[in-house]
Amino acid sequence: MNTHNITHPEAASEFLRNKERVQWHDETLWFVRYKRDKVVNEIPEWEQLRELASQIKDHTLSRLDEYLQEFEAAAISNGVTVHWAADAAEHNRIVHGIMAKHGAQKIVKSKSMLTEECHLNEYLEAQGIEVVDTDLGERIVQLNKEMPSHIVLPAIHIKKEEVGEIFHQHLGTEKGASDPLYLALAAREHLRQKFLAADIAITGVNFAVAETGAIVVCTNEGNADLGAHLAKVHIACMGIEKLIPRTEHLSVFLRLLARNATGQNITAYSSHFRKPAAGSEMHIVIVDNGRTTQLGREAFRNSLKCIRCGACLNTCPVYRRSGGHSYHNATAGPIGAILAPNLDMRKNADLPFASTLCGSCTDVCPVKIDIHNQLYQWRQVLTKEGYVPAAKTASMKVMAGVLSSPARYTFAGKWARKLLRWFPSLAMNKKLNPWARQRDLPEPPKESFREWYKKNSREL
Amino acid sequence: MSRDKILTAARQNKPALVPLPEMATFVFAANDLVTAFTASITKAGGAATVLGSLQELPAKIKEGWPDARRVADFIHGDSNTNASLLKEPALLDLVVLKGQLGVAENGAIWLTDKDCVERVLPFITQHLVLVIDEQTLVGNMHQAYGIMGKQNPDYGVFIAGPSKTADIEQSLVIGAHGPRSLQVFICT
Ligand code: SF4
Numbered sequence: 001m002n003t004h005n006i007t008h009p010e011a012a013s014e015f016l017r018n019k020e021r022v023q024w025h026d027e028t029l030w031f032v033r034y035k036r037d038k039v040v041n042e043i044p045e046w047e048q049l050r051e052l053a054s055q056i057k058d059h060t061l062s063r064l065d066e067y068l069q070e071f072e073a074a075a076i077s078n079g080v081t082v083h084w085a086a087d088a089a090e091h092n093r094i095v096h097g098i099m100a101k102h103g104a105q106k107i108v109k110s111k112s113m114l115t116e117e118c119h120l121n122e123y124l125e126a127q128g129i130e131v132v133d134t135d136l137g138e139r140i141v142q143l144n145k146e147m148p149s150h151i152v153l154p155a156i157h158i159k160k161e162e163v164g165e166i167f168h169q170h171l172g173t174e175k176g177a178s179d180p181l182y183l184a185l186a187a188r189e190h191l192r193q194k195f196l197a198a199d200i201a202i203t204g205v206n207f208a209v210a211e212t213g214a215i216v217v218c219t220n221e222g223n224a225d226l227g228a229h230l231a232k233v234h235i236a237c238m239g240i241e242k243l244i245p246r247t248e249h250l251s252v253f254l255r256l257l258a259r260n261a262t263g264q265n266i267t268a269y270s271s272h273f274r275k276p277a278a279g280s281e282m283h284i285v286i287v288d289n290g291r292t293t294q295l296g297r298e299a300f301r302n303s304l305k306c307i308r309c310g311a312c313l314n315t316c317p318v319y320r321r322s323g324g325h326s327y328h329n330a331t332a333g334p335i336g337a338i339l340a341p342n343l344d345m346r347k348n349a350d351l352p353f354a355s356t357l358c359g360s361c362t363d364v365c366p367v368k369i370d371i372h373n374q375l376y377q378w379r380q381v382l383t384k385e386g387y388v389p390a391a392k393t394a395s396m397k398v399m400a401g402v403l404s405s406p407a408r409y410t411f412a413g414k415w416a417r418k419l420l421r422w423f424p425s426l427a428m429n430k431k432l433n434p435w436a437r438q439r440d441l442p443e444p445p446k447e448s449f450r451e452w453y454k455k456n457s458r459e460l
Numbered sequence: 461m462s463r464d465k466i467l468t469a470a471r472q473n474k475p476a477l478v479p480l481p482e483m484a485t486f487v488f489a490a491n492d493l494v495t496a497f498t499a500s501i502t503k504a505g506g507a508a509t510v511l512g513s514l515q516e517l518p519a520k521i522k523e524g525w526p527d528a529r530r531v532a533d534f535i536h537g538d539s540n541t542n543a544s545l546l547k548e549p550a551l552l553d554l555v556v557l558k559g560q561l562g563v564a565e566n567g568a569i570w571l572t573d574k575d576c577v578e579r580v581l582p583f584i585t586q587h588l589v590l591v592i593d594e595q596t597l598v599g600n601m602h603q604a605y606g607i608m609g610k611q612n613p614d615y616g617v618f619i620a621g622p623s624k625t626a627d628i629e630q631s632l633v634i635g636a637h638g639p640r641s642l643q644v645f646i647c648t
Binding site: 028031032044045048049051052055056058059061062063064065068069078084085086090134135136137140153154155156159160163180181183184185187188191192195196212214220221222223225226229230240245247248249250251252254255262264265266267268269270271272273274275277286288292293295296298301 | 461462463465466467468469470471472473474475476477478479480481483484486489500503504505550565566567568573578579580583584600601602604605606609610612613614615616617618619620621622623624625626627628629630631633635636637638639
């Protein structure tokens with residue numbers, strides 16, 4: 001997915017072609033946001049928890065090298081083999097090396113955005129090894145030869161009828177069946193066989209505790225545990241930013257994560273893996289892949305605090321109406337648009353522009369990342385570095401000029417309203433403004449709020 | 461070596477030291493922990509019932525799971541029977557385990573690998589029964605980690621509900637890969 005050249009607006013306009021689906025996608029995600037708000041409001045100390053989480057992460061990043069070493073030493077003394085990967089390619093080679101050593105052919109994997117980022121499945125397939133994704137949503141997109149479109153809801157873009165068709169083709173379910181219960185149970189039977197036969201289980205990591213060397217994995221399905229406990233070898237892949245200093249800090253993050261992600265109080269399973277079981281092996285692969293570079297970019301450092309709850313996607317008006325795949329990056333949505341240019345500015349220069357900068361993402365972020373601000377800053381950086389197409393640069397200069405002067409803003413608004421009434425097609429020009437595709441602009445008001453206020457304020 | 465490369469880059473690129481905040485202790489507002497715990501576990505798709513005494517458990521299990529044939533009960537069960545059932549954990553209908561503590565705010569129950577007998581048991585069984593003592597209920601996760609946080613088991617897990625998924629159009633399905641039900645008995 002990372003390799004294609006289609007930009008976010010182009011991909012989004014493709015997504016927007018099916019109006020019904022867009023509306024459904026939009027509403028489904030907004031409902032997740034609503035569920036989040038409901039449980040968040042039940043916790044009186046929510047804001048204090050966010051602040052704590054943010055400070056713990058800030059602190060950890062400021063001593064990252066030390067915590068990494070503390071974690072490594074603890075893990076090694078727990079009998080875990082620790083590997084270090086500078087980039088995606090090295091990560092994939094290490095994982096494959098462990099498999100080769102064991103002659104393993106049957107691999108199960110639970111959800112890990114890092115392995116998506118590294119394109120591990122494709123790499124292993126090229127080596128003749130099949131990896132079975134066991135998270136139901138990930139299995140659906142895997143069978144459909146797609147990438148996840150959301151951090152925690154990988155198949156959120158797929159309708160149940162389509163899941164029915166995918167399962168009919170691959171798992172032999174009844175043609176036309178679309179009942180989620182029936183389909184999920186079919187997947188359960190199919191995946192249980194895979195769990196029982198697996199040689200190696202790969203999992204992601206939600207939190208890595210420096211003082212104990214333990215990793216914590218959160219799932220609702222129990223797939224990480226079924227995989228890791230049944231296979232003889234467990235490989236856990238983590239980015240360097242997953243660290244937290246101490247076990248007690250988990251209390252803060254586990255209170256925040258599921259509530260903010262899906263509106264659950266906690267996931268069904270929060271598993272703490274410290275030592276391999278007798279007769280088993282445990283490996284931890286610690287991956288950089290651009291993260292230390294991001295650590296050095298002061299403006300974007302904060303993005304390393306992300307705990308991948310997905311809330312900024314659910315709340316984003318652009319994500320909800322353009323779909324995860326339009327971001328052509330393993331991590332979609334506002335946070336993906338911050339992380340992606342760090343990896344490749346040229347390929348991902350369009351992503352920070354896929355935002356209205358409304359700030360809703362920043363409002364919901366459990367670790368207080370100033371997401372919309374960072375998107376704005378990326379626009380500046382990418383423009384300065386010459387990665388932004390000329391048309392966008394010109395309009396941005398105009399915008400900057402307009403926004404920096406109240407008089408010019410008033411004047412521009414007046415003329416824009418007139419022009420839009422006289423020539424509405426201007427803003428709807430699909431060449432000049434890709435967002436105009438499939439959208440109707442609301443009727444421009446006859447007067448601005450400022451003009452209206454001037455006229456009416458005396459009467460109020 | 462990538463290890464040194466990564467550590468050096470982290471050292472060079474990290475910001476000035478930010479102090480580690482003091483952990484706050486938050487109090488759980490509700491006084492009735494049994495009611496709060498029951499509400500949480502019910503919301504998570506499980507169920508909780510108060511038991512007068514542990515002696516009532518075998519009868520409750522017979523009554524609740526009349527069709528369960530392969531039952532590994534690690535509280536009252538016969539150890540020989542359990543040992544032979546463990547040879548094929550994938551065929552287990554019901555597993556009964558004792559949890560160490562329960563958290564009222566989210567319905568989570570803490571078990572270490574010792575409590576699980578085999579790590580895979582609470583995941584592979586078709587149905588799961590967890591028993592906890594009422595006195596072990598705490599309000600929130602801070603209190604929970606305050607009690608078990610220093611244990612440092614080889615493996616430990618908070619279980620809050622049966623296995624579930626909402627990956628098909630956000631429709632909740634109980635029984636994704638793991639247990640299709642979770643019944644908690646709270647012993648007073
Ligand atoms: S940036 Fe914040 S809101 Fe977005 S996924 Fe990360 S933690 Fe969640």
